[in-house]
Amino acid sequence: MEISRRGGAGPSLVTLKLPMDFPAGLRVLVVDDDPLCLKTIEKLLWNCHYDVTTCPRADTALSMVRDRKGGFDLIMSDVHMPDMDGFKLLELIGSETDLPVIMISADDGKDVVMKGVTNGAVDYIVKPVRIEAVKIMWQHVVRKYQRKEKVLEPVECAEEEKKADENGENTSLAEDDESWKNGNRKKDENDGEDEDEQREDSPPLKKPRVVWSQELHQAFVSAVTRLGIDKAVPKKILEMMDVPAITRENVASHLQKNNILGDQKQLSDGTRAGYAPVNSVSSFDLQGPHIPGQHMPQNQMNLRSGPRQLAATGTTLSLLDRMNRFNSNAQNSNTSRIVPWEQSFNNRQMNSILRSPTNMESRQSQQVLQSDSNLGLQATQGTSSFLDPFPMSTNFAFNLTPSSACPVNSIQQSRQFDQFRQQNNFTADVSTRGQLMNGISGELDDMLLSNLCQQITTPNSHVGGTSAAETLLPSSYGSASQTLYPCVGDNYTNALAGNSFPLATSTATRDILPLGMFGETVPPRSEIELLDHMIGSKPEDNFAPNHWNSNRNTGIESNVVMPNGTETPDCNKFTGAVQCSNSITAESSAAVTTNDVPQSSINVFPNELKNVVSDQFLQQEGIGVIDTELNYEAFSMDDILNYTPGPLPM
Amino acid sequence: MERSSLQNQAAAMKKSFFDQGYLDEQFYQLEELQDDASPNFVEEVVALFLRDSSRLIGIIEQAMDKHPQDYRKLETYMHQLKGSSSSIGALKVKNECTHFRECCAEDNLEGCLRSFQKLKREHAILKQKLEAYFQLLKQMGSAGKATKSGK
Numbered sequence: 001m002e003i004s005r006r007g008g009a010g011p012s013l014v015t016l017k018l019p020m021d022f023p024a025g026l027r028v029l030v031v032d033d034d035p036l037c038l039k040t041i042e043k044l045l046w047n048c049h050y051d052v053t054t055c056p057r058a059d060t061a062l063s064m065v066r067d068r069k070g071g072f073d074l075i076m077s078d079v080h081m082p083d084m085d086g087f088k089l090l091e092l093i094g095s096e097t098d099l100p101v102i103m104i105s106a107d108d109g110k111d112v113v114m115k116g117v118t119n120g121a122v123d124y125i126v127k128p129v130r131i132e133a134v135k136i137m138w139q140h141v142v143r144k145y146q147r148k149e150k151v152l153e154p155v156e157c158a159e160e161e162k163k164a165d166e167n168g169e170n171t172s173l174a175e176d177d178e179s180w181k182n183g184n185r186k187k188d189e190n191d192g193e194d195e196d197e198q199r200e201d202s203p204p205l206k207k208p209r210v211v212w213s214q215e216l217h218q219a220f221v222s223a224v225t226r227l228g229i230d231k232a233v234p235k236k237i238l239e240m241m242d243v244p245a246i247t248r249e250n251v252a253s254h255l256q257k258n259n260i261l262g263d264q265k266q267l268s269d270g271t272r273a274g275y276a277p278v279n280s281v282s283s284f285d286l287q288g289p290h291i292p293g294q295h296m297p298q299n300q301m302n303l304r305s306g307p308r309q310l311a312a313t314g315t316t317l318s319l320l321d322r323m324n325r326f327n328s329n330a331q332n333s334n335t336s337r338i339v340p341w342e343q344s345f346n347n348r349q350m351n352s353i354l355r356s357p358t359n360m361e362s363r364q365s366q367q368v369l370q371s372d373s374n375l376g377l378q379a380t381q382g383t384s385s386f387l388d389p390f391p392m393s394t395n396f397a398f399n400l401t402p403s404s405a406c407p408v409n410s411i412q413q414s415r416q417f418d419q420f421r422q423q424n425n426f427t428a429d430v431s432t433r434g435q436l437m438n439g440i441s442g443e444l445d446d447m448l449l450s451n452l453c454q455q456i457t458t459p460n461s462h463v464g465g466t467s468a469a470e471t472l473l474p475s476s477y478g479s480a481s482q483t484l485y486p487c488v489g490d491n492y493t494n495a496l497a498g499n500s501f502p503l504a505t506s507t508a509t510r511d512i513l514p515l516g517m518f519g520e521t522v523p524p525r526s527e528i529e530l531l532d533h534m535i536g537s538k539p540e541d542n543f544a545p546n547h548w549n550s551n552r553n554t555g556i557e558s559n560v561v562m563p564n565g566t567e568t569p570d571c572n573k574f575t576g577a578v579q580c581s582n583s584i585t586a587e588s589s590a591a592v593t594t595n596d597v598p599q600s601s602i603n604v605f606p607n608e609l610k611n612v613v614s615d616q617f618l619q620q621e622g623i624g625v626i627d628t629e630l631n632y633e634a635f636s637m638d639d640i641l642n643y644t645p646g647p648l649p650m
Numbered sequence: 651m652e653r654s655s656l657q658n659q660a661a662a663m664k665k666s667f668f669d670q671g672y673l674d675e676q677f678y679q680l681e682e683l684q685d686d687a688s689p690n691f692v693e694e695v696v697a698l699f700l701r702d703s704s705r706l707i708g709i710i711e712q713a714m715d716k717h718p719q720d721y722r723k724l725e726t727y728m729h730q731l732k733g734s735s736s737s738i739g740a741l742k743v744k745n746e747c748t749h750f751r752e753c754c755a756e757d758n759l760e761g762c763l764r765s766f767q768k769l770k771r772e773h774a775i776l777k778q779k780l781e782a783y784f785q786l787l788k789q790m791g792s793a794g795k796a797t798k799s800g801k
C-alpha cells in the first residue's frame with residue numbers, strides 16, 4: 001500500500017496515492033450459473049485489475065453480500081439462473097444495499113433488457129462480455145456516489161444542526177481531538193474515558209463518537225426498514241442492528257440525522273449548533289505540524305472575540321467545516337491547547353477559536369454561506385495544497401451556531417485562515433471563505449444551512465477528488481484521476497466534473513476524503529476498501545496485464561483460485577494485486593468509532609479522514625478508517641452518502 | 651524449422667475457423683486474456699466449453715424425446731448453450747441456438763428438431779476443429795522445447 005505520510009510533524013497525514021491504474025481494486029461480485037461464463041468474466045475482470053469474487057449461485061451471492069456489508073463495490077449478475085431469477089436477486093440486493101448491479105445475459109430481447117432497467121440494474125451487458133465494457137464498469141460505482149452525495153445534501157444541514165445540539169460539548173470536541181491524535185482508532189462509544197485506550201493523554205471523552213460506516217448505516221437502514229417507519233424507535237433499531245459498539249443514543253442521533261432536515265430548531269441552540277470543531281481550522285494547518293501551532297494561537301486570539309459560531313477561520317468552509325459542529329464548549333476548553341496539526345482539529349480548539357467570532361465574521365460567513373459550492377472547492381484547494389489530512393476540514397471551522405450571529409468570528413477566522421492558507425500554500429479563496437464564514441456565523445436559518453450544506457457537499461465531492469489529489473498522480477484518466485477513488489468520495493467525480501474550483505489537481509488534493517455528514521472523512525468500508533485497494537497499488541503499477549499478472553503472482557498465488565468449471569468452489573476470490581482488499585472490509589464496515597465528538601461535529605477534515613482511511617488500510621484491516629489521530633470520526637463522504645436520508649423513515 | 655512450420659499451420663487453421671464462421675471475434679478476446687498468469691487460458695476455456703456443451707446437448711436430446719414437448723424448458727437449455735457458445739466465440743453454434751429458440755417460441759416441434767440436428771452437427775465439427783488446433787499448439791510447444799534443449 002502506498003500510503004505515505006506527509007505533513008511533517010503533524011499527525012500522520014496519510015496521503016493516499018491514487019494509483020494511476022484506477023479502478024484497480026474495485027470489488028466486483030460476479031454471479032452466473034454457467035461456469036464457462038464465470039471463468040471468462042472473472043479473467044476479464046482480473047485483467048482489468050478488479051478484485052473479483054465469483055459465485056455460481058444466486059443465493060450464495062446474496063449471503064455474501066449480506067455478510068460482507070460494504071464488501072463489494074459492484075455486482076454482476078446473470079439473468080437466467082436456476083436457483084433464483086437474476087431480477088429477483090437484483091431486487092433483493094437493491095432493497096438491502098445500494099450496490100450497483102449490472103445484469104449480464106446472452107438474451108438481448110427488449111423485454112428482458114427493459115426488465116433489468118426497471119428493476120434498477122445500472123447496466124445490462126449482453127454476452128459475451130467484452131473487455132471494453134468491463135474496463136469502464138467503475139463508472140457505475142462513481143455514479144452511485146455522486147447520487148448519494150446529492151441525496152445527502154439537504155439532510156446534512158439539518159442533521160448537523162441536530163448533531164450540534166445534541167452533542168455540542170467540549171467533550172466531543174475533545175474526543176475528536178484525541179481521536180485525531182491517535183490516528184486510526186475506533187472509539188467505543190460508551191464511556192468517554194474509556195473511549196480510546198490509546199489516548200491516555202487525552203482529556204476524558206465525554207461522548208464517544210460513533211462512526212457510522214457504510215456498513216453500519218446499512219444495518220441501520222435495514223433495521224429501520226424492517227421495523228417500519230412508525231415503529232422505528234432507537235431502542236428497537238438498536239436491537240435489530242445488533243451491533244455491540246453502539247448505544248441507543250447513537251442510534252437515536254443517527255435516526256435524527258436521517259430524519260431530515262426539517263428541524264431547524266436545532267439551530268436554536270447556539271452553543272452547539274455548530275460545527276464541530278475547529279478542526280476545520282486546524283485542518284487548515286494540516287500541512288505540517290508547525291502550522292497548526294502557529295495557526296491555533298492566532299486563531300484563538302482572534303476568534304475568541306466573539307461568539308463561537310464560526311469555526312471557519314477565513315477559509316472556505318468546506319464540507320467538512322459544515323459538517324463540523326462547533327461545540328463552543330468544547331472549543332473553549334481546548335483553546336489553550338496548541339497541538340500539532342491533528343490537535344488543531346480538535347474541536348475544542350476550534351470551538352474556542354470559533355467562539356470568538358466577530359460580527360464581521362458572521363456577516364462574512366453569511367455571505368459565504370450564500371456563495372455557492374465554490375467555496376467548498378476553494379477550501380479544498382487550499383487545503384489540498386497541504387497534503388494535510390484534512391484538506392477540507394482545515395479550512396473550515398464551521399460553527400453554525402444558530403443562535404448567535406457570530407459575525408465577528410468569521411472575519412477573524414477568515415483572516416486566520418488566510419494566514420494559514422498562505423502559510424500553507426492554500427489556494428483557497430479567502431474571500432469566499434470569509435463570506436462563507438459570515439454566512440455561517442450569522443443566523444442560521446434554513447437557507448443558510450442549505451446553502452452551507454450544499455456548499456459543503458459540493459466541496460466534499462470535490463474534496464474527495466482532491467484528496468486524491470495530493471497523491472493524485474496524473475493519471476491517464478486525466479481529471480478523472482481524481483475520481484480514482486470513487487468510493488472515497490464520489491466527490492471526486494463531482495469535483496472534477498463540475499466544480500468551478502480549480503481543484504488542485506495535482507498536488508493539492510491530497511487526501512480528500514469524502515466528508516461524512518459531519519465532516520468525517522472516513523469513507524465507508526467499501527470506500528475504504530477501495531481506497532485500500534488503491535493504496536495498495538504501487539505507484540508503478542500500471543494498468544497492464546503483465547503488471548497485473550506479476551502482482552497477482554507475487555504473493556497472491558495462494559489466494560488465486562481459478563475457477564475451473566465445475567470444480568469451482570462456490571465463490572472464488574481473486575485478489576490479484578490488491579492485497580489487503582478484504583482486510584478492511586470486515587472491520588471497517590463494522591467500524592463504529594466513537595469519539596466524544598458528536599456526530600454532527602465530526603470534523604470535516606477530509607484529509608484527516610483520508611489519513612485515517614489510509615492508515616487503516618495500511619495498518620489495520622479495515623478498521624473503519626478512522627484516524628483517531630486526526631480525531632476523525634470515521635465519517636466519510638461515503639458515510640454521508642450512505643446515510644441517504646431519503647429512504648429512511650422520518 | 652519444424653516449429654515455425656507448425657506455427658504456420660496453426661495460424662492457417664485458426665484463420666480458417668474465422669473465415670468459415672466457426673469462430674468469431676470473441677475468440678480473439680479470449681486469446682487476449684491469456685497471459686503469463688494463465689498461459690493455457692484459452693485451452694482451458696475451450697475444454698470447459700466442449701465438455702459442458704456436450705453435456706447440455708445430451709440433456710436437450712433427452713428432453714426432445716419427451717412428449718408433450720416442454721418448449722420453455724428447451725428454451726432455457728438453449729439459452730444456456732447460447733451463453734456458453736457466445737463466450738468462446740462459437741459463432742455457428744450460437745446462431746443455431748438462436749434459431750432453435752425461435753422455433754421453441756413458436757412451439758414449432760419440427761423446426762426445433764431440425765434445428766437441433768444442425769446444432770449437433772455444428773457442435774461436433776467445432777469440437778473436432780478446436781481439438782485439432784490445440785493439439786497442434788501442443789506440438790508447437792513440444793517442438794519449441796525440443797529446439798531449446800539443443801536437440
